[in-house]
Amino acid sequence: MTRRPVQLALPPALPRAFFERPTLEVAPDLLGTLVVRVLQPPEQPGSVVLVARLVEVEAYLGPEDPASHAYRRTPRSAIMWGPPGRAYVYFSYGNHFCMNVVTEPEGTAGAVLLRAAEPVEGVEVMRWLRATDDLRQLLRGPGRLTKALAVDRGFNGWDLTQPGSLYLARGRPPEKVATSARVGIRRAADRPWRFFDPRSPFVSR
Numbered sequence: 001m002t003r004r005p006v007q008l009a010l011p012p013a014l015p016r017a018f019f020e021r022p023t024l025e026v027a028p029d030l031l032g033t034l035v036v037r038v039l040q041p042p043e044q045p046g047s048v049v050l051v052a053r054l055v056e057v058e059a060y061l062g063p064e065d066p067a068s069h070a071y072r073r074t075p076r077s078a079i080m081w082g083p084p085g086r087a088y089v090y091f092s093y094g095n096h097f098c099m100n101v102v103t104e105p106e107g108t109a110g111a112v113l114l115r116a117a118e119p120v121e122g123v124e125v126m127r128w129l130r131a132t133d134d135l136r137q138l139l140r141g142p143g144r145l146t147k148a149l150a151v152d153r154g155f156n157g158w159d160l161t162q163p164g165s166l167y168l169a170r171g172r173p174p175e176k177v178a179t180s181a182r183v184g185i186r187r188a189a190d191r192p193w194r195f196f197d198p199r200s201p202f203v204s205r
Helices: 023-030 077-081 123-130 142-148
Strands: 034-039 048-060 087-092 096-102 111-121 166-169 178-180 194-196
Touching: 023 048, 023 111, 023 194, 034 111, 048 123, 048 142, 087 142, 096 142, 111 123, 111 142, 111 194, 123 142
Parallel strands: none
Antiparallel strands: 034 048, 034 166, 048 111, 048 194, 087 096, 096 111, 178 194
16 A cells, blocks of 8 residues: 655644533534544655544543443543543453543543544545445444544543644534434433534444
8 A cells, every 4th residue: 555645734733721621512512623643654754644524422421420431430531530632542342442532621520432533634544444445434433433543542641632643623513413312332321412413424323
């Protein structure tokens, strides 16, 4: 596969203040924002940029949310009480990584799961990373999203408000935001904290 070096101007990162708000405010506002992943392949000089526009997210709160990892504070979930704008990445069901962004002021637990995105830049590389040519399926689901963007547990705790290998940037907001119950959980499954772009073909379900 031929990887094309970065040639476009990278957008500025979202400020920490964007994430330092109630989780249920941040989650819908994340729709349309850009996940920017800058790769530096060791076999060639220069970098490769991957950009994806978020079209689906889920909000998870703290001890009052039984579906949240922060329902009980553990070494793994302690990051959800930390500085907002950090990545919370964990291994799910023994086969894929999930990426969240920490929300709320420090000391209050909250995070938003990045569930699905539309490929914008670096599609050829995403296809190679996912081993598929199906454009709609590239980032359709949290595990596919992390694989297409080469995100793993090494990014747990990463500051997403600073330009670098992985960060979030402003994009084009959707014309409409829809809500539904969260997906794939049993506890507090009826809470309408899944937010998505109803006109996007890249939404997971």
